[in-house]
Amino acid sequence: MASISFTRNRILILGLALIFVVSIYIIMFRVIDQRLERLNRRILKEVSLEKSELVQKEFDDFDRIFHLMGLAADEGQQEFMNKLIEQDSVKQFLVAYSYWKSESGVYSKKLTWYNDKSVIDSIFIQTKLFEDITSATFIQGENGMYLRIHIKTNKGVLQLILDLYKFNTYIANQNIGMRAYFELYDDHGICIMHPDLTHIGKKRKEAIMSYPIRDSVILSDHLGLEVLLEEYKLNGIFSDSKFFVNVVLLMTADEVRDIGNTAFLLGALGIATMLLFIFLIDWQNRKAKQLTLRNLEYQKEDALLRFENLKRKVDPHFLFNALGSLQQLIGKDPLQAKTFVGKMAKVYRKFLSRDESGLATIKEEVVLAEEYFFMQKIRFVDTLIPLEINISPEAMTLHIPRFSLQILIENAIKHNELNKEKPLSISIIETQGQLVVRNTVLLKNPDIDSAGYGTQMIAHVYDFYQVQGFEIQHNETDFIVYLPFIHIDSQ
Known part of the structure; x- marks a missing residue:
């Protein structure tokens, strides 16, 4: 009986243990x-x-x-x-x-x-x-x-x-x-x-x-x-x-x-993905900046090419007119002819000079404009009123596009009727951070726009330096051009 009781207790304990283990496992x-x-x-x-x-x-x-x-x-x-x-x-x-x-x-x-x-x-x-x-x-x-x-x-x-x-x-x-x-x-x-x-x-x-x-x-x-x-x-x-x-x-x-x-690998992959995106974004930004700089370089090269083309057009035209005026002046007034030759040499030397910036100080442009106007005054005499210039000394060190004043004076003389009854008047006045170049209007051919290749070149230089304010206005009595100052130290 004891044996049977032990066996039953053992089976019971084993069963309970099995149930416990199974329960624990479950x-x-x-x-x-x-x-x-x-x-x-x-x-x-x-x-x-x-x-x-x-x-x-x-x-x-x-x-x-x-x-x-x-x-x-x-x-x-x-x-x-x-x-x-x-x-x-x-x-x-x-x-x-x-x-x-x-x-x-x-x-x-x-x-x-x-x-x-x-x-x-x-x-x-x-x-x-x-x-x-x-x-x-x-x-x-x-x-x-x-x-x-x-x-x-x-x-x-x-x-x-x-x-x-x-x-x-x-x-x-x-x-x-x-x-x-x-x-x-x-x-x-x-x-x-x-x-x-x-x-x-x-x-x-x-x-x-x-x-x-x-x-x-x-x-x-x-x-x-x-x-x-x-x-x-x-x-x-x-x-x-x-x-x-x-x-x-x-x-x-x-x-x-x-x-x-693989947590470490996924973490590394996530970091690599983030770095890749950062690299791609930075690479794309640098690419965009390079494209912008390249575009500016193209604009600069184009502006310089326009300068050179303009100079090639101006040189023979200028020489032909200047020599014709000089020929007439030698017989009438040799002393004046000597002065004329000096002015002509200075102007032509300025035409031949090179400057890749496309800019000049206002003082340099005013000197060139006065010398060029002097030559035209000798040629056309009383049909031109003396050039009016009113610019402060402080503004003389600032910059504007090269040849801009000479181009505007030449355009005024070329496109207008010149006679003693209504002489041509040209003024260069400083006002509110810009030069205002104004000339009276008596067009030879009203159907022809007096703003031509030269003014386009001036506009292109302002575009290159990203300076706003260049403007051309004209009416029945006046032709007006606004030349904003270019502060090259801030470029």
Whole structure:
């Protein structure tokens, strides 16, 4: 009996022990399973957040390029805009743009560009700017589906047209959708980004819930699997849109453990990704600056070329007229002829001198203008009123474009009738940080514009030094040119 009792007690103890151990194992595995599930969910959320940030970084790059294009559009630099497109990834899905400048509250189209004019939808060819420029707008075109985006600039609005199919293809090719896929809807619920292109342009099947959606596990109609649905707020051009990240719930316990083993690698990868983006942004900024500097260099070379062309035109013309006047003067007044030769040598020496800056001090320009006018006065005598100059000594050290005063005096004499009854009057007056060159008007041919090649060259120099204020005005009695001072120490 004792033996049987011992056996029963032993079986009971063993059974209780087995039940206890099994219970402990069940509880332990349940706890582990719950922790793995929470860890799995947390990792999934981290993956979701990481994916949204990667997408946001892509969009940040687009924003930066589009805003650079807007700055270039304000300055009319369409060639620079097209270079930005050609050298960036946006060229893969940007199909058209137009720039609308605001003038007194009214927008007018100034710049237009199409990637392929032969297949461009007629819907993009518009004569006025749409009233709603606050958000992205879906467009169903003849040849596809598009998104209209407006970028507000300092002087107007840059309108961009994106091909949605090409846009989705570009995002898919970036390999940022591993274990996840993205959905993007405009403020009307129209799909503009989805891995299944048949969804593009259609409304979301389920009603879009109020922002934000968090920790929602749903059955994906795209994959037929359960996914973790998270909604994120995007910045930039898609700030008014609804952005969803769907992460598949297929990560096993082994994969969770693998994440722990590869945490260092993922961290290094994240840092490398961040550094890469920083490098790309810095590289793109430096590239944009290089393009700007190159453009300025081209302008400078063009300005110098215009100077040289002008000098080549002026030299023979000046010599021919000067020698003709000298020939007449030698017989009449040899002493005056001697003075004339000295003035002629100084003026011609100035023409032959080189200065790559394209600038001269006002004092140098005034001296050249007086000597040149002296020669013309000898030639045309009483048909010219003595030159009027009123400039302060302080202003004499400042700069204006080379030959500008001589060019304006020559233009005044060349384009106007010269007679004793109505002699030509020319004045050079300093006022409010600029020189005002004024001459009376009695045009030989009223149909010919007296502002020609020389004034264009002057304007080009002001453009190069980015100095505003150069202006030409004329009426029935006066021709007026405003020459702002150029402070080269601040350039």
